[in-house]
Amino acid sequence: MFLRNCWYAGAWSHEVEGEALLARKILGERIVFYRKQSGGVAALTDRCSHRFAPLSLGRREGDCLRCMYHGLMFDAGGVCVEEPGRKVPSPRTDIRAYPVVERWKLVWIWMGDPARADPALIPPCPYIDSPEWACIPAYMHFKADYRLVMDNLLDFSHLSFVHANTLGGSNTIAEIRPKIDQLEGGVRITRWYLGEPELAPYLKGIERFRGPVDRWNIYEVALAGCVFEMDSGSAPAGTGAPDGRLAPEAMHFHSIQIVTPEDERNSHYFWMYAHNFDLQNAALTKMLSDRVEGGFVEDRTMIEAQQQVIAETGDSGMAYIHFDNAMSLYRRMLSKAIAQEQEQAAAG
Ligand code: FES
Numbered sequence: 001m002f003l004r005n006c007w008y009a010g011a012w013s014h015e016v017e018g019e020a021l022l023a024r025k026i027l028g029e030r031i032v033f034y035r036k037q038s039g040g041v042a043a044l045t046d047r048c049s050h051r052f053a054p055l056s057l058g059r060r061e062g063d064c065l066r067c068m069y070h071g072l073m074f075d076a077g078g079v080c081v082e083e084p085g086r087k088v089p090s091p092r093t094d095i096r097a098y099p100v101v102e103r104w105k106l107v108w109i110w111m112g113d114p115a116r117a118d119p120a121l122i123p124p125c126p127y128i129d130s131p132e133w134a135c136i137p138a139y140m141h142f143k144a145d146y147r148l149v150m151d152n153l154l155d156f157s158h159l160s161f162v163h164a165n166t167l168g169g170s171n172t173i174a175e176i177r178p179k180i181d182q183l184e185g186g187v188r189i190t191r192w193y194l195g196e197p198e199l200a201p202y203l204k205g206i207e208r209f210r211g212p213v214d215r216w217n218i219y220e221v222a223l224a225g226c227v228f229e230m231d232s233g234s235a236p237a238g239t240g241a242p243d244g245r246l247a248p249e250a251m252h253f254h255s256i257q258i259v260t261p262e263d264e265r266n267s268h269y270f271w272m273y274a275h276n277f278d279l280q281n282a283a284l285t286k287m288l289s290d291r292v293e294g295g296f297v298e299d300r301t302m303i304e305a306q307q308q309v310i311a312e313t314g315d316s317g318m319a320y321i322h323f324d325n326a327m328s329l330y331r332r333m334l335s336k337a338i339a340q341e342q343e344q345a346a347a348g
């Protein structure tokens, strides 16, 4: 079950360069992305209208894509422009083209009604290409239902356990009660950990200060496109971070994590973890990104194992605990939005 009328991150811009054809399944639909010579990105259904050969095995010809089975050729709008041996292609040979917009170094794709594909609805992710922040755009694949990945993002209590030696570091994270706000299109979660004895393990070796820490994770998770956007950081304890005063040695981060469903049991994970200090230090950007990725691999191991158990036993009868507030709120909102969308589609 997916929300369809929204923009999903389909690829990083750098994944769609030159003559390459990028095959990627999104919401269970096979798509082929390619960069047009005239600029911009095309996204076509990765299935030829003739005998359903994948067009990702095809050949670029200018801005067109030729199926390399029997040679039908399609333009970037999905129109069949050539059928070998005929002046005009046979009827019903056109294929679906998806609306795409490139923004924030990402290729966004609209999987629903094309008439509603308004670029103004693309989620704001300005930290990705801001000159005041440094990050590395990254991708991972999860063999899990996107909702399990979202559950994980909506409940940071797991940092104390899954990430005890990486992103977490203390049981405080699980023990505090976050503030949860319902927004119009998602959820905001605010977590402060004041007076922690030391920085989290993933910051060891790149610390800008030592001693007790005031740490925060403040993030919003949108229903549309499953976009997680977080302001986080660590400051010397008692220097005013909770009141908005950041000490010069504070370590301030911004992270975007976007979970695009591949199908019911697999997910794409586009992410970046940006810092706004030592901007010219590429080694620092790389080290930070590698360490965060190490944390996400820990998530993936747990979530994929959880997915396997659920696949075998089903997911009814799960116990509900107080950590689950934000996760349940988000799931309820998502189910409602999907149901509304399906009702509208049925009525329309
Ligand atoms: S399957 Fe594509 S032209 Fe025949």
Ligand SMILES: [Fe+2]
Residues within 6 Å of the ligand: 152, 158, 159, 162, 163, 295, 296, 299
């Ligand atoms: Fe995690």
